[in-house]
Amino acid sequence: MDRRQLLAWAAGTAVAMTLPGIGHAQDFPTKPVRLVVPQAGGTGNDVLARALAEKLGQAWKQPVVVENKPGANGTLAIQYVLGQPADGYTLFFAGVSNLAFNPFLYPKLPYNPSKDLTGVAMLANSPFVFVAAPALKVDTFQDFVRMAKGRPGAISFASGGIGNSTHLAMELVAERTGVRMQHVPFNGAGGATSLMTGQTPVMMNVVAGVQPFITGKKLVPLAVTGDKRQPALPDVPTFRELGYDVQVPGWYAIVARAGTPASVVQQVNADINRVLDDPQFKEKLGFQFLDAIKGPPSEVERYMKRDAETWGPIIKRLNISL
Known part of the structure; x- marks a missing residue:
């Protein structure tokens, strides 16, 4: 290869490294990915997780296998995830309670959401x-x-x-x-x-x-709940209309074990955001009355911090513990 060819090859490689899905994470995934759900099969969470797994599997050309591990408000499932390698091949389908409520509900919670887990992508919120x-x-x-x-x-x-x-x-x-x-x-x-x-x-x-x-x-x-009435329930007023401040988070997100390579996290985030734009997936969200939430991995931490700060004092005031 002469000098001109070498420079052309180097320039082409630099461009390729900036394209979505190209570069360091291009080999992910090379084997099946597990998506761990902390609820039993057939629940609303499970249905949404399987719809996501199907779309990601199509994009990755690798199976995305949903594993149901219910129990202890997600604690058993998270412990399982934390026992797997931090390589992105085991993802956790989290709800707001797993990440924001549990630290205040369990005096001896065996995990710290902000330290043991890393945000990958937000998914949707339910009224x-x-x-x-x-x-x-x-x-x-x-x-x-x-x-x-x-x-x-x-x-x-x-x-x-x-x-x-x-x-x-x-x-x-x-x-x-x-x-x-x-x-x-x-x-x-x-x-x-x-x-x-x-x-x-x-x-x-x-x-x-x-x-x-x-x-x-x-x-x-x-x-x-919410700022506006639900299209499926047009005659039902919001709490806000009735003069009550009742805002309840019902969001879902994908997280992984802390230490998962940033390149893998970014790729999975980008791929999930593309799934959220998929017409078929949007339709499935609509069937479950869910509003999609798109954003970078840092959005998971923002939502988690927001609701921990809001609901932690409420849980303590009500003296709820498990």
Whole structure:
């Protein structure tokens, strides 16, 4: 190779190194990637994770295998991830509770989210809806507040477990409205089912978790979180419209073990952001009433820090611990 050819080759290599997916991380992945989900198969989180895994697998020409490891509000799954090499081949499908709530819920949490994990990409955020059993016979959220204030401590509410976002969301509602209720925790989707069987009359849940029951007239939606009404529930007012500051984060993100090469993190981030623009994936987000969140890896840390600072004091004030 003469000097002119050598210079041309060097220039071409420099250009290639600046292109997405080209350069140091170009060999990733060369084998299957695991996406660890801290919920059981068939849950809303699992459905979203599998849709993401399918799209990433197509882009990478490598299988992305979803592994379900439920238990202890994500702690078991995270411990598993931390036991794997920090090479990007084991990713964790995190929710806000795993990264922002758990440090305040567990006195002896076996991991530190900010030190043991590194943000890869934000995915989406879910609005919450306050639902009531038809048997309660309330037509508006104001009706419920009046009823609850007239019967302090007599009305129970369901959740997906102690410290679960559905639990904390309702505790915030109680605090903001000045009502007192009894908490009845369930595992997984059991909370919504309990409303229909008459065990508990009210609950806060992500919209996707109860929308089929709302459509079937088995649950009555009374208020939603967010700055605007949900297109799927146009007649349901926001808490803000009703004069209550009830903002509940319901976001999902992808994280990896700390120490994962920055080049791999950047590549996976870019590929996930492209998936978020994919029309088919957008449609799946819509089916689950999720709003996509695009951004650099640092967005995960920003969201985590924001909600830890907001919800840490609330969890301490309510004296919730696991």
